[in-house]
Amino acid sequence: MIAAVRGTHDILPGQVERWQYVERIARSLCDRYGYVEVRTPVIEREELFSKGTGETTDIVQKEMYSFTDKGGERITLRPEATPSMVRAFVEHSLEHALPAAKLYSMGPMFRYERPQKGRYRQFHQLDVEVFGLQDPAVDAEVIDLAWSLIESLGIPQAELVINSVGCANCRPQFQEALLKALGDDLPKLCADCQRRAQTNPLRIYDCKVPADQPIIDRLPHSVDYLCESCATHFAGVKAHLDTWEIPWKVSHRLVRGLDYYTRTTFEVLGQTLGAQNALLGGGRYDGLVKSLGGPDRTGIGFAAGMERLVLALPEGRGEESAPKVFVVAVGDDGRQEALKILRELRRAGLSAHMELEARSMKSQMKRADRVSARAAVIVGGDELSRGELTLRDMRAGEQTAIPRANVVHAVSAVLK
Numbered sequence: 001m002i003a004a005v006r007g008t009h010d011i012l013p014g015q016v017e018r019w020q021y022v023e024r025i026a027r028s029l030c031d032r033y034g035y036v037e038v039r040t041p042v043i044e045r046e047e048l049f050s051k052g053t054g055e056t057t058d059i060v061q062k063e064m065y066s067f068t069d070k071g072g073e074r075i076t077l078r079p080e081a082t083p084s085m086v087r088a089f090v091e092h093s094l095e096h097a098l099p100a101a102k103l104y105s106m107g108p109m110f111r112y113e114r115p116q117k118g119r120y121r122q123f124h125q126l127d128v129e130v131f132g133l134q135d136p137a138v139d140a141e142v143i144d145l146a147w148s149l150i151e152s153l154g155i156p157q158a159e160l161v162i163n164s165v166g167c168a169n170c171r172p173q174f175q176e177a178l179l180k181a182l183g184d185d186l187p188k189l190c191a192d193c194q195r196r197a198q199t200n201p202l203r204i205y206d207c208k209v210p211a212d213q214p215i216i217d218r219l220p221h222s223v224d225y226l227c228e229s230c231a232t233h234f235a236g237v238k239a240h241l242d243t244w245e246i247p248w249k250v251s252h253r254l255v256r257g258l259d260y261y262t263r264t265t266f267e268v269l270g271q272t273l274g275a276q277n278a279l280l281g282g283g284r285y286d287g288l289v290k291s292l293g294g295p296d297r298t299g300i301g302f303a304a305g306m307e308r309l310v311l312a313l314p315e316g317r318g319e320e321s322a323p324k325v326f327v328v329a330v331g332d333d334g335r336q337e338a339l340k341i342l343r344e345l346r347r348a349g350l351s352a353h354m355e356l357e358a359r360s361m362k363s364q365m366k367r368a369d370r371v372s373a374r375a376a377v378i379v380g381g382d383e384l385s386r387g388e389l390t391l392r393d394m395r396a397g398e399q400t401a402i403p404r405a406n407v408v409h410a411v412s413a414v415l416k
């Protein structure tokens with residue numbers, strides 16, 4: 001037997017219904033908020049991510065699936081969606097083609113990470129992006145969409161955390177203050193933090209090493225170093241969230257692991273696998289579109305981990321399926337007529353099933369139970385020669401004779 005590639009997983013019946021439910025709710029919400037779907041390829045040029053995601057990130061340095069294709073081109077399986085969405089936005093001039101550049105996408109992403117429970121090398125994300133709109137109301141709408149997704153899915157114990165990491169004008173002062181505050185403690189931090197201090201000091205806040213935490217807890221907060229326009233923007237975002245009665249908390253450590261974030265960052269945390277994990281996260285990235293060769297347009301968005309949403313979904317959600325009718329054939333004549341009825345029921349929009357290999361009546365009824373059919377139509381014998389069928393209500397255990405011509409109507413009534 002050839003097994004699935006390490007770090008990948010099949011989504012099988014029993015689980016796939018929960019996935020479809022999450023996807024359905026996400027699509028319907030995006031639609032209601034005026035976001036349109038864009039589907040980008042899973043492969044892109046490697047430079048899109050080295051430039052877009054950032055040369056110094058763990059993703060680009062350690063986790064990308066990259067290869068040289070037969071034409072000699074460097075190709076990468078996308079590790080995140082944002083750079084692809086930016087590319088599509090620029091390549092197709094979507095700001096002119098669409099009434100508003102409010103986009104979403106759903107699909108698989110690929111990162112070469114050490115597989116562990118709930119973490120895969122092929123994983124799936126819902127990605128939401130807005131280009132070219134700067135008002136704090138846009139940040140608030142994106143956060144509202146994210147929060148409404150969690151609420152609509154019925155995920156309990158969720159918590160929204162926000163922060164502002166400033167802009168190109170005010171961040172250098174914060175970085176300087178950060179390094180100054182670290183001072184003599186810097187050599188005590190882990191090797192990753194030593195490297196971060198050189199490349200992108202803000203990322204020291206991402207460190208999970210327990211010994212580093214007391215030092216990191218003493219570091220300054222980005223919100224205390226915002227320039228006037230960043231401070232006004234952040235106050236605006238919070239005011240809009242309050243207007244919509246969305247509960248938020250500032251988390252000073254929320255600087256996010258990617259290079260392109262500016263101003264607003266946010267995450268929704270939830271309980272999965274017995275610990276608090278980010279179900280989704282995002283923020284503003286005002287310089288990214290330009291840095292990828294596009295016009296100078298702002299951007300904001302978030303990515304939600306589908307595996308985590310499915311895991312956090314309450315038991316029983318999304319597992320209801322349409323009621324089924326089972327068609328039972330008695331004898332050869334009955335079988336021909338039953339096949340006809342099966343198709344009639346399906347064309348009428350009902351979920352209709354039948355044993356396609358000829359079996360005894362007893363084993364057909366067993367199968368009807370196995371698929372949890374709510375009704376069975378028994379076709380054949382003397383009844384059929386009189387132009388009638390037997391309709392069995394499987395829950396009530398009652399049988400009635402119905403006219404053959406009336407089958408769709410009578411079955412629909414029982415399935416209701």
Ligand SMILES: [Zn+2]
Nearest residue numbers: 167170227230
């Ligand atoms: Zn600023």
Ligand SMILES: [Zn+2]
Nearest residue numbers: 190193207212
């Ligand atoms: Zn560290």
